Amino acid sequence: MSNPFADIVWARIDGPAKSWLDRAWPSAEEAQTSVRFRASFAGVTRRLRGVEVTGDDIASLTDAGVIGAADWRIDRVARVALLSQVLVAVSFEEHAAFVRQVYLRGDYKEQAAVLASLSFLPGPERYLDLAIDACRTNVLDVFEGIACDNAYPAAHFPEANFNQMVLKAIFMEVSVGRVAGLAQRATAELSRMATDFGDERRAAGRSVPDDVALIVGLDAA
Amino acid sequence: MKMFDHHIHMTSRTTTDYQNMADAGIVAIIEPAFWLGQPRTHVGSFEDYFLSLVGWERFRARQFGIHHFCTIGLNPKETNNPDVADGVMELLPIYLEKESCVGVGEIGFDDQTPEETRLFEAQMQLAVDFDLPVLIHTPHRDKKAGTIRTIDLVKASGIEPGRVLIDHNNEETLAATLDSGCWAGHSIYPHTKMDEGRMAALVQQYGTERITINSAADWGVSDPLKVPKTVTAMREAGISEGDIKTVVWDNPVAFFGQSGRLDLGDDGGRPSIDQSQLWEGNSVLRGQEAVIEPAE
Ligand SMILES: [Zn+2]
Numbered sequence: 001m002s003n004p005f006a007d008i009v010w011a012r013i014d015g016p017a018k019s020w021l022d023r024a025w026p027s028a029e030e031a032q033t034s035v036r037f038r039a040s041f042a043g044v045t046r047r048l049r050g051v052e053v054t055g056d057d058i059a060s061l062t063d064a065g066v067i068g069a070a071d072w073r074i075d076r077v078a079r080v081a082l083l084s085q086v087l088v089a090v091s092f093e094e095h096a097a098f099v100r101q102v103y104l105r106g107d108y109k110e111q112a113a114v115l116a117s118l119s120f121l122p123g124p125e126r127y128l129d130l131a132i133d134a135c136r137t138n139v140l141d142v143f144e145g146i147a148c149d150n151a152y153p154a155a156h157f158p159e160a161n162f163n164q165m166v167l168k169a170i171f172m173e174v175s176v177g178r179v180a181g182l183a184q185r186a187t188a189e190l191s192r193m194a195t196d197f198g199d200e201r202r203a204a205g206r207s208v209p210d211d212v213a214l215i216v217g218l219d220a221a
Numbered sequence: 222m223k224m225f226d227h228h229i230h231m232t233s234r235t236t237t238d239y240q241n242m243a244d245a246g247i248v249a250i251i252e253p254a255f256w257l258g259q260p261r262t263h264v265g266s267f268e269d270y271f272l273s274l275v276g277w278e279r280f281r282a283r284q285f286g287i288h289h290f291c292t293i294g295l296n297p298k299e300t301n302n303p304d305v306a307d308g309v310m311e312l313l314p315i316y317l318e319k320e321s322c323v324g325v326g327e328i329g330f331d332d333q334t335p336e337e338t339r340l341f342e343a344q345m346q347l348a349v350d351f352d353l354p355v356l357i358h359t360p361h362r363d364k365k366a367g368t369i370r371t372i373d374l375v376k377a378s379g380i381e382p383g384r385v386l387i388d389h390n391n392e393e394t395l396a397a398t399l400d401s402g403c404w405a406g407h408s409i410y411p412h413t414k415m416d417e418g419r420m421a422a423l424v425q426q427y428g429t430e431r432i433t434i435n436s437a438a439d440w441g442v443s444d445p446l447k448v449p450k451t452v453t454a455m456r457e458a459g460i461s462e463g464d465i466k467t468v469v470w471d472n473p474v475a476f477f478g479q480s481g482r483l484d485l486g487d488d489g490g491r492p493s494i495d496q497s498q499l500w501e502g503n504s505v506l507r508g509q510e511a512v513i514e515p516a517e
Contacts, residue, residue, distance in 0.1 A: 043318035
């Protein structure tokens with residue numbers, strides 16, 4: 001089965017990067033050990049250093065449903081490709097546990113790549129706990145991985161978790177304009193939370209981020 | 222002057238240390254995996270420690286405009302713990318692949334036991350397999366003999382000596398380390414190891430080739446500002462600005478640059494600081510105004 005992420009990576013690499021991926025690429029028949037896979041997943045950035053994605057690739061990623069594809073680098077594309085591929089030989093019931101281990105043991109770029117891949121894996125609703133847990137991170141890169149340009153939260157989060165994520169984005173000064181599907185998920189409750197936050201900031205003599213008005217405005221619209 | 226402290230255990234330090242280090246001119250650091258003062262009883266504790274070295278600590282450093290890298294290895298003391306040693310060895314290949322891991326280390330001898338020798342050799346082989354430079358700790362007790370044994374083991378490993386940095390040198394070990402072709406690190410430490418004035422004298426005697434300094438600051442009595450303080454001592458001793466820069470910047474960059482992973486940004490300068498990346502109670506910034514500076 002063709003996978004747009006894998007197609008891009010294989011088309012762009014040659015030389016040592018290709019021989020590395022030939023060795024690292026998970027077999028469709030025999031499940032790779034978690035340890036072996038995690039080493040490959042970690043090694044992607046440096047093994048594929050210097051490989052560039054093209055304008056055509058960005059168009060293909062966009063067609064495949066990637067939001068903000070222009071920001072994707074080869075390491076992100078390759079990690080989504082590897083994760084999709086390794087799961088082919090992992091039994092369906094064990095997917096969530098496997099992906100969770102890869103996520104927990106990743107550095108922040110790896111974690112962000114796992115989060116970006118969730119919508120593209122089979123049975124994405126099974127990753128809800130992982131995605132909600134990711135919102136608790138203290139590391140900006142990881143938080144952006146789930147909250148920004150990612151269709152997953154709007155598609156799967158319950159209202160309370162979605163609202164918490166949006167509010168946390170304001171706290172972290174991550175533009176809520178980058179939260180995919182925000183307009184569709186805006187509710188009176190989210191508007192109330194944003195309003196309360198604005199009041200709290202004013203009471204403390206602090207400035208109110210512009211995104212507060214943006215969220216309140218969404219509910220009115 | 223831009224400075225590189227290539228051996229410091231920031232996990233044990235505070236944000237005040239980070240701020241003072243940045244103010245004193247430290248732009249990049251390496252945090253070698255080491256022993257935490259108290260023995261670990263589970264392999265999983267090592268894994269979480271390695272994860273913090275490639276994740277959280279890196280993020281913390283960046284908020285003060287400091288590039289953070291690490292070296293990964295099983296420290297000499299804990300090679301003697303059969304409950305964890307082999308389990309940790311199995312984890313190393315994953316963490317040696319991490320983008321911010323620029324070497325194997327710190328490894329070497331502590332009590333110079335057979336187990337230490339076995340896993341020191343095994344980790345030298347990992348360095349060859351992963352094409353990474355090595356940071357080697359030398360023992361506090363029986364130091365001179367331990368350093369000679371270290372050099373013999375390095376030679377037997379087949380690794381190119383120019384890819385090995387033997388650390389914690391003093392007046393008694395430096396000549397042998399330099400003769401071996403390895404790089405020679407010096408940990409400037411209160412009371413023990415090496416002090417600022419002695420270090421300046423060593424640079425005057427031996428020159429700057431393959432010589433580096435670091436603070437080795439950790440959870441004990443130590444000082445994360447020893448690199449800038451030694452810069453001052455070298456200046457007072459009349460050592461030229463060019464030579465000082467070689468010791469505190471060019472040399473560690475050249476040595477760890479051999480990993481191919483020492484990404485210091487396009488201009489090799491300070492990373493941009495954005496403390497607004499922090500928030501609320503979890504933040505390392507608790508209620509102060511955020512500092513936002515562009516990259517230099
Ligand atoms: Zn150390």
